[in-house]
Every structure is written in structure tokens, then in C-alpha cells.
Amino acid sequence: MKQTTFYNIHKQLGAKIVEFAGFEMPVQYSGIIDEHKTVRSSVGIFDVSHMGEFEIRGKDALALVQKVTTNDASKLIDGKVQYSSMCYPDGGIVDDLLVYKFENHFMLVVNAANLNKDFDWIKSNIGSMDVQLIDKSDDISLLAVQGPKSLVTLQKLTGANLNAMPYYTFVHGNLAGFDMLISRTGYTGELGFELYFEGTVTISEKIWNAIMNAGKEYGIKPIGLGARDTLRLEMGMCLYGNDIDQTTNPLEAGLGWVTKLDKGDFIGRDVLLKVKEAGVKRKLIGFTIDADKAFPRHGYEIRSNGSAVGHVTSGTVSPILDKGIGMGYVDVSCAQVGTTLGIVIRNKEIKAQVEKTPFIKK
């Protein structure tokens, strides 16, 4: 089992540790609801060093990124980040990812659980291209600092003008005395930053402690994977393995906005073009449940007028709305916002409404 450079800190803080994607990761510290509300109201710090980072260098770097991802990486300028997906030839999703554009290379940030699969997949598609594909995952530590007070917390520690950074951009900067990549990104829907750096346990702990001290006056707390999941679900963001996988395509998953069918050829394009022409048969929808104490879970059946129309892919209690929220695939005929559906919870059909995501309006 792997550990991140923050493992000792998690143990000292009394985090509950679970195995996730081959890492011993903190799932919670003070409790999911408390951590969740801390990020929505103030600021939280997440160790997400388990995520994978690949560098793609060489003359044909852009050509390779364009071939394996669905979004149009040719639109990226230096310092910009792009959300994207990778598909198999049949349109099924290999992974969702972030693409970072540097002066002479790209960095792809992929899900930890898919790291080896993604690396092999990209490598198998290099062919005769002039590129170097480098797995940097073991060298890079990654902290997410998220919440309305994230900017004022981090600004104390860096000369980089964080306020001038638009969403989905990054800069090289010195923060807490160490060089790193400061990225205005996150998986919570809040104002937030992700910090990539190469460093030992000692350096990592110095950075963590500096951020905790800077955020002290705002009540900063460490946040585990449990709240990371509820935070992203309140925003209707997909989680690979739940809401998207090799059996779903980006168009039905609502990722049409990162699937640029007119950018030129890419893996999966032919099938996705046909899917678009024919129209998707099912759609990933968000839904809420008004009934008291009824919470949807992954795998529960979704019904319309008594018959099964799909299944729940992610579900939880929203700590902010204090009711059941979820996502799932349903037949397009019942995917309209406002449609009443039934979710089968412990053999009882409970009423749910299709709702536009994010569930939390900002």
C-alpha cells in the first residue's frame, strides 16, 4: 500500500484512514458533515496526492493530446487548464482528466484508480509520434485548498497575485517558501486552488503547516475523501467509476461541452458522431428527494410510472440542502427537468424530481 507525503500528518490528526486506489488515504477527520460545511462556509485543505500526473513532451505532444482526449487542446494557451475526457474507439470513457498547457509540454491529471490503465492506454496510442510520455505521479504531491476563504489564506503565503487568476488557469509561484504550480481549480464548486509540488515529507509537512497556520483565523480544517465526494456531488460533478465509465459515453454523461466533435479526428469520434446524429438514448440526470430521511445510493433502481428506467450512479444526503440528492442514467423520455421519478429505497418507491445541477446554486 502506498502513502502520500502527508500520511504522518493524517495519523497525527486522528484521521480515519481507508484504502483508496492503492493508497492509505484520510476519509474523514472531524466528520463528513462538519468538513463539508467548513469548505462551503470558510476553507478546507485536502491531500489529493494520490491523483496521477503525466507529462507529455516532444514535437508531437499536442497531436497526441488531441488524439486521446475529447476536448480541443489546440485552444489552450500557456497557463490554461482544460477539463476533458478520454474515450475508447467505441465511445466508452477511459477517464476524465485535466489538461495543463505549458510552454513546451502538457500535463495530464488523471484519477488515481485509473493511473496505470490511462498510462498504458496513452502509450499504446503513441505509434510513430515524436513524444515522451512520463509518469510523474510518484514525485508530485498535491494539495487542494478550497472554500471562500481559500484565496485570503493562500495569499498570505505567496507573492503571486491569486486574485488575478481566472478559473482554470495556473501560475508558477513560490508559496510558503517553496516553488510550486498554483492552479485555480478544484472539485468542490468553491473558490479554490490546487498546489502541485515535488517534495520530501519534510517539505510537504512545512507547506501543510504553513497553510494551516495561515487559515487558522478562518477556521481552516483538514478535509477527507468523504466530504470531497459529497462536495462534488452537490455540484453535480461526475466521479469516474460511479457516474462515468467504459460503458458510458461523454454525450449521455452531459460532457458534450468537453467533446469537440469538430476539432478533427480523435479516438471515439466516429462513434460519438453517430450517437449525436441519432440522439442519445439515455442521459445522466440530477435529482432531489423531498421525502424526509430518504437518501439515494449507488445502484438503486430509478422508475417512471412504475417501470424501471435506469439506476442511481451517485447518491447521498446533501449536508447543505439536508435532503437526498443523486445522479443517475435514465431514458431520455424522462430526463426533462421537473419530471417526477421514483427511486426504490429499501423496497419502497420514493418520489424524486429531476433537477438541474449544480444542486447548490452559486
Next chain:
Amino acid sequence: MTFPENLKYTKDHEWIRVEGDTGVVGITEYAQGELGDVVFVELPQIHKQVKQGESFGTIEAVKAVSDLYSPLSGEVIEANAELEKAPELVNKDPYGKGWIMKLKISATNELDALLDVKTYRELIGK
């Protein structure tokens, strides 16, 4: 983590406190920690007959939902209605205000199948 000496435990992390022919049932401190924030406890119907090891309700945390298993056979004579308003009592006071149900025990010989503190601690490695 505390595990009172006067309780009997199950492999599924419930406890029972036997008082004459009745038993009070809840989940252990270890179990509430593993579950995290409890948001809902589905309580059993009064007069429901339950068998040892059988599911008598469910407990829902933010992360996941789990079944509750009865430590002994018997009839449900009370359920902790406080948990409807305040399910978090299971987290805050698992052996006290966070109790879940009271049972009229039908077969005391089943007690032999339950774990004492020492065995339960060994099971969870605490």
C-alpha cells in the same frame, strides 16, 4: 475507545445490555466511528418478532447505509424515538442516549453465541 464490560457484543458491531428478560440494543463506539455521521436510523416496529442475527432495521450515514442485526431473538418492546429527531446521538453517545431498541428476550441460551469485551476487542483489533 470504550467497550463497557457489562455488555455483550456481536460480530456485526451491535451491543446488548441484558436486564432480566429484556435487552437494550445499540451499536458500538467502533461501529459509529466506522460509519461516520449518522443521518437516519430506521427503527423496528413495536411487537415485531426478531431472530438472532436477523436484520431489524437500517442505519444510514452520509457515506453509506448498513443493516442492523439483532443480537438475540425476541419481541421489540421499545424503539428509541429520540433518534428520529437526533440520529447523531448514535455517534455522540452510542452506549447511552444512542440506544436503538429494547427487546423482550425469548431465548437466553442464545447469549452463549455473543462475544464478551475481550473477544470483541480482539475481533476489531482495538
